[in-house]
Each structure stands twice: as C-alpha cells, then as structure tokens.
Amino acid sequence: MGILVVGSVAFDSVETPFGKMDSILGGSATYFSTSASFFTDVSLVAVVGEDFPQEHVDFLKSRNIDLGGLARESGKTFHWKGKYGYDLNEAQTLETHLNVFENFKPVIPAEYRGADYLFLANIDPVLQMEVLSQVQNPRVIACDTMNFWISSKPEALKKVIERVDILIINEGEARQFTGEANLVKAAKKILSLGAKTLIVKRGEYGVLMFTDSTIFAAPAYPLEEVFDPTGAGDTFAGGFMGYLANSGDTSEEGIRQAIIFGSVMASFNVEDFSLNRLKRLDYKEIEARYRSFKKMTHFEGLAG
C-alpha cells in the first residue's frame, strides 16, 4: 500500500565551505519522499505557499510521488537558512521563516488513511498525534523529531513515541530527551516508552539500532566529497521506510537491510546540494553501494 509521509516541503538557503545556494528545494517530506520513491509508492501531506514553483511540483510528480495531500496556501513557503563549517556535522541555523507552515494542520485525504506505512517527519508532536488520529491501522509507524520539540513539548512527544513502532532520531536528541549521557542507557529509556525499535543517527559515524534484546551497528559510507549534509536524516528515513514497505519484511533482519538502504541513500544525498544527487541517481547505483557497505563491514566470524 506504499507509504504516507507528513512533514515539510520547503526552500533552503544553504552555505557550506564548498558553495552557497539560495532558495533551493528542501524540507523533510521532500527528502523523505524522493528517497523512498526509489523503492515504493509514496503519498505526501505537506503545505506550500503561492511562491512554490511548478518545476518542483513536476519533479516530485516525476518520482511518482502522490501530491494529493500537498496543500497550497496563500503566503510564502517555509524557508530555512543555514550554514555548515568544515566539519559539516552540525548546521548553524541562520534564519527560520515558517510562513505557511506556521498554521499547518495536516489533513489526511481519505484515500491515504489506510496506508500501511506511515512516516511522521519532524513536526510539532501535537500535529503528529493529530495525524495518528486520522489514519486507520498502519502496519509500521515511524517518526522523527528535533531538539526544539524535545525541550518545548516533551509530554506530547512521549505520547507520540508510545504509539510508534520505530523512532528515528539523532544521537544528541536521544541524550537530550532522556538526560542520559550514555547512549545504551538512553536507548533503554526510550524503548521503555513504547517504541519497539530505536534508530539513532550519528551523522558521519553511521547508525545504531536498538531493540529490547539486540543492537545493530551500521557505519556511514566514508565519502571523499561531502557537499551538503542537509536532508541526510530524512533521506536515510526515506530509503529505510521505502525498502521496508517494498519488501514487507519487518523482521529484525529486514529492518537491518532497510537501515543499510537508508544509509546508502543518505550517502548519495550529501554528495550534492539539495536533491540534485537524487535527481540523477539510478537503482543500479543504489545496489552497487549496498554491496560496498557489505564489503566495507565484512569480517570472518570465529569457527565453532
């Protein structure tokens, strides 16, 4: 049945040591859905303003992303401006103009409510709960969040986490949310809230997945050229959920493979600004990089 994603479609103005781009296509739902579209059908719920160009709509349509839930409101599209230093690990936010996103009330079209896979991208956890009240019974619900909601709406966020199967957040957020410096302890606290699987994103250091009884460690792909890390986390989530929805294999083994596909997609995305690398990506490259991940992590087990 494909994936439903609710999040942002935005303009980004990004400065990295390798260049500066103004008002390029961005947003969590944009990165997520483009990445997932390499694996399965995606329906997107988001809002843009009157200034959102047809060119971007056409691109998303060309990826077979269903835009029936993309509202267009009077006003301007959400616009984020940020800057990265040489280490490219953390963005410094220069400006945030919520614009039409400020009054975003996600309305899930009737035909999307039976979606089997749901991704709640980083939006107000109160809105994430409203989305959950509109969908029927997704097989897998995953969600993301950010430091802003952890500090401003921790109780609402806890309620969301009680309802989701998979929480995908970054390392600093896991520590912040639980008040635990030790990541294993932080993971236990988060899993005790209700999520069955926790995926902790660690940027260039890869991903750790925690369940009640297991840990899976996946590296990031070491790249010689990283141009723009914007959207890497959502691109990861898109590849992850896309592969999961396509395979239908939600066993731990299936989730591990999905994590590698997510990591593959994120590794491509950072090779260029905006979604430019994904625009020229084909599935053969995805498979080739998956095989590189396999080679890169291989070592012999012990006999016996």
Place this chain on the structure above:
Amino acid sequence: MGILVVGSVAFDSVETPFGKMDSILGGSATYFSTSASFFTDVSLVAVVGEDFPQEHVDFLKSRNIDLGGLARESGKTFHWKGKYGYDLNEAQTLETHLNVFENFKPVIPAEYRGADYLFLANIDPVLQMEVLSQVQNPRVIACDTMNFWISSKPEALKKVIERVDILIINEGEARQFTGEANLVKAAKKILSLGAKTLIVKRGEYGVLMFTDSTIFAAPAYPLEEVFDPTGAGDTFAGGFMGYLANSGDTSEEGIRQAIIFGSVMASFNVEDFSLNRLKRLDYKEIEARYRSFKKMTHFEGLAG
C-alpha cells in the same frame, strides 16, 4: 616470534564522573602489552623510577610479559593526571610529570632485535626512529603518535610513517597531521607517505581502516557502563597486534579480524579503572564478545 613494544610505563591519576583514582598503573606499553599478552608473547621496553612497586612488576610478569627491557632509573616514574567529563570522549590533562621518562633512550636488548612484530607506542618520533635503527627486519611494524608530536616534530614523524606498515592514530590526529577535514582525503595523504595500512580510532564510534583500495569500518561495542577510557587506544593496539602476531595472517582479512579483536579488548578495558578489567578477563569472554561484534554488524547481502 612475539611482539616487541616500546613505550611508557606510568602512574595515572584519573578522575571520571564515576570516581577518582590516584597513582594507578598506566602507560601505553603497559596497556598494550597486557592486552597483547592474551594472544601471544610480548617483550616490553620502557623505563620506570625507583618508586615503581614490585606489585606492578609481578602483575606484568604474571601475564608472561618479558620485562628484560624495563629499565629502572633513579628518580620517579612518569605520572599523568587527567580528568574526563560525562561524554568520556576526551581527557583533559591536568598534570604531566615526565620524571625518568624525560631522558628515556630506548635500548633494545639483543635478544629482542629479531622480533617479527614491533609496536612503537606514542613516544617522541625521534626515539621511534632510534628503535627502528636497532631492530633487524620486523615482519610488521605499527606505530601510534599524538597531537603533541604532530605539531612539534612533524618531519621526524613523517620519516617514521615512511618506515611503518601500519599507522594507528585517532581521528583528530589524522585531520591535524594532514590539515584535511575530510577523513578519506586525510587517509589518502597519510597512505601516500608510505604506510600500507591506516587505522583511525574514533573512540565510541569505532575504527576505520584504510588501504590503497579498501575501507573497513568496525563499530565500537556499545557499553552501558564506561568507567574510564584511559588506555583504550593502546589496549586496542595490543589486541590488534597480539592477534596478528598469533595468527601470522597479515592479509587484509587477517587485519580485519585483528581490528575486531582489538576493539573487543578496548571494550573490556574501559569497563573499569586502570587495567582492572583486563586483570580479571579470560579468553572465553574475549571470544564471546567477538561473536557479539559479529552479530551486531551482520546484515544480509543482496542476491546475485
């Protein structure tokens, strides 16, 4: 033929959020040789002062470490005082008293000069070169260094790297030494100096190994209790070289397995202060944790 290690035997005074220990056994050669001793024979070249207690000598002997190269000079033993915050990633050095280590001139006993495996722990690169001039023709030479030598003696360090097979340094040092923020570029620069294999230690994020044509990524073992990271890097190197010397397999596959054994040893070492965890470690635990690393990193490859 076992391993020869040249480095420091020291006292450490360490403060972490979990406790404070005064004048406990430490030093790069101590951690290295104890770790390696679980796999093979080790001979140690270092210097201590008159205050170095028989208890520590007895411990090292109990690990079958050959102390024929442990000089005892008049004066005090090298003493390092440091402190870690909650993230435990980086030590803050509070005091360094070189004491007898200040005039350390490594003299390799005749019976050690034919060693097949040589580890040059973190000492002045000029002294590392002097060690190289005393040994015959080791099958594998590995070395470590630190930020202090990178900034104060970069040319001497380059000469050492030209001569070694394997350089084992941490991520920040790789960046500092090459002036490259990107780790893949930094690795290429280092390999172009002559080392065939570069192992980059990333603390709780594991290890990356680079050769001319391959990359191997190994995670660190996620621990719920990390008491004291002191010596983790040398313990890694000891497990790594120890396994390599014992197996004699210096193929890339053998090096990958050795990296996992090194990671296993480091993961035990940080579970207690000083070498306390290694003192109560047995080989079955090492194998069990190696198997945990295998499970933790496993994912299915693609068909075909």
